[in-house]
Amino acid sequence: MDHRILILDGNQRAALASVRSLGSKGLWVAVGETSTPSLAGVSRFCSKQLRYADPFTSPREFFENVLLQIRELGITFLLPVTEATTYVILRYRSELPDSVVLPFPVSEAVEKVANKNALFGLARSQNIPIPETVACNSVDDGLSVLETIDNFPVVLKPFKSRILRDDAIISSQVIVAHSKEEAQAALQSHSFFRFPFTIQSFVEGFGQGVFALFDHGQPRCYFAHRRLREKPPGGGVSVLSESSQVNETLKASAEKLLHTVGWHGVAMVEFRVAQDGTGYLMEINPRFWGSLQLAIDSGVDFPWLLYLVSVGERLPEVKSHYGQLRWLLGDLDRLYLVMKAPGTVYSAAAKILEILRFLKPGLRTRHEVNRLNDLRPFWFELKHYLLALRK
Numbered sequence: 001m002d003h004r005i006l007i008l009d010g011n012q013r014a015a016l017a018s019v020r021s022l023g024s025k026g027l028w029v030a031v032g033e034t035s036t037p038s039l040a041g042v043s044r045f046c047s048k049q050l051r052y053a054d055p056f057t058s059p060r061e062f063f064e065n066v067l068l069q070i071r072e073l074g075i076t077f078l079l080p081v082t083e084a085t086t087y088v089i090l091r092y093r094s095e096l097p098d099s100v101v102l103p104f105p106v107s108e109a110v111e112k113v114a115n116k117n118a119l120f121g122l123a124r125s126q127n128i129p130i131p132e133t134v135a136c137n138s139v140d141d142g143l144s145v146l147e148t149i150d151n152f153p154v155v156l157k158p159f160k161s162r163i164l165r166d167d168a169i170i171s172s173q174v175i176v177a178h179s180k181e182e183a184q185a186a187l188q189s190h191s192f193f194r195f196p197f198t199i200q201s202f203v204e205g206f207g208q209g210v211f212a213l214f215d216h217g218q219p220r221c222y223f224a225h226r227r228l229r230e231k232p233p234g235g236g237v238s239v240l241s242e243s244s245q246v247n248e249t250l251k252a253s254a255e256k257l258l259h260t261v262g263w264h265g266v267a268m269v270e271f272r273v274a275q276d277g278t279g280y281l282m283e284i285n286p287r288f289w290g291s292l293q294l295a296i297d298s299g300v301d302f303p304w305l306l307y308l309v310s311v312g313e314r315l316p317e318v319k320s321h322y323g324q325l326r327w328l329l330g331d332l333d334r335l336y337l338v339m340k341a342p343g344t345v346y347s348a349a350a351k352i353l354e355i356l357r358f359l360k361p362g363l364r365t366r367h368e369v370n371r372l373n374d375l376r377p378f379w380f381e382l383k384h385y386l387l388a389l390r391k
Contacts (some may be wrong), residue, residue: 016293167298288302326368
């Protein structure tokens with residue numbers, strides 16, 4: 001049976017990668033967003049574009065819009081791409097028709113990994129390295145804990161990056177505080193610290209992720225990549241990345257956690273690797289990641305494999321190979337930030353070198369959005385990029 005698929009969050013590059021993956025297999029794919037057209041919606045692999053209410057300001061209305069479209073179009077496979085849409089869909093999943101496949105485990109399992117306070121407790125019980133961590137339920141809890149800390153910086157980490165309330169979704173952020181006074185001010189000035197959070201020691205090192213697909217608690221495939229350039233240059237969204245070997249130690253930690261909760265679907269497990277090589281767990285995201293297209297290009301077609309696992313089909317043999325992926329307009333933004341940086345950060349020689357690197361990508365580098373067999377998403381992205389420059 002070929003399912004009728006609805007992919008949400010159409011302006012996300014991961015949604016575009018998913019549409020191209022599933023649509024190229026001959027599947028009927030619709031794309032939803034808060035506005036139309038959307039990045040993934042203009043792809044030639046998209047059969048229909050849909051519009052729904054903003055899940056951040058109207059989560060219940062958003063769900064009702066999606067539910068109506070599911071019924072009208074006969075959707076049988078629903079794929080949210082961001083945390084915001086995922087959390088809303090999971091909250092009301094019992095209202096979905098029985099015919100709809102949602103590629104996630106039971107909501108309790110999602111909560112165990114998406115809720116960082118719960119996740120760090122689980123990791124501690126499994127002897128998986130985590131930074132020194134104290135769970136807090138209120139600002140007063142946090143202020144009391146800070147009085148006992150002498151070593152800074154510390155990391156103030158909300159329990160979720162998207163906090164779903166009945167009438168809205170609250171966005172939070174991780175804050176690195178370099179002094180007790182800075183930490184106290186952050187706790188008192190940000191409203192999202194009214195919800196649970198942790199205070200953690202800061203781990204010197206670099207980030208490394210493990211991307212996984214699980215089938216009811218059993219691992220099916222893994223992938224890893226290395227960031228070569230980021231926007232902003234000091235650390236942020238990947239604009240140039242390459243596939244890499246999966247770190248076996250980090251893989252073992254990820255597998256232990258995901259198997260314990262009976263995970264089903266994809267997961268992005270983030271670690272910070274210290275100078276001594278210890279990989280400290282940072283978070284687990286129950287969704288696709290920004291550079292999903294790199295995994296697909298490297299032979300690990302996560303959207304297709306997720307679909308097969310979710311509908312009970314047999315998986316093909318998965319063999320990964322080297323790949324390199326570039327988000328062109330993101331890379332252009334990065335170059336702009338480098339060029340306007342002061343000479344104390346980037347010398348004139350360093351800036352010239354960055355220009356040359358931008359103009360001469362690797363021979364095996366593929367572009368994430370602009371693809372000859374599906375150019376409309378790039379024209380859509382370029383148009384909005386130029387409009388933003390005029391503002």
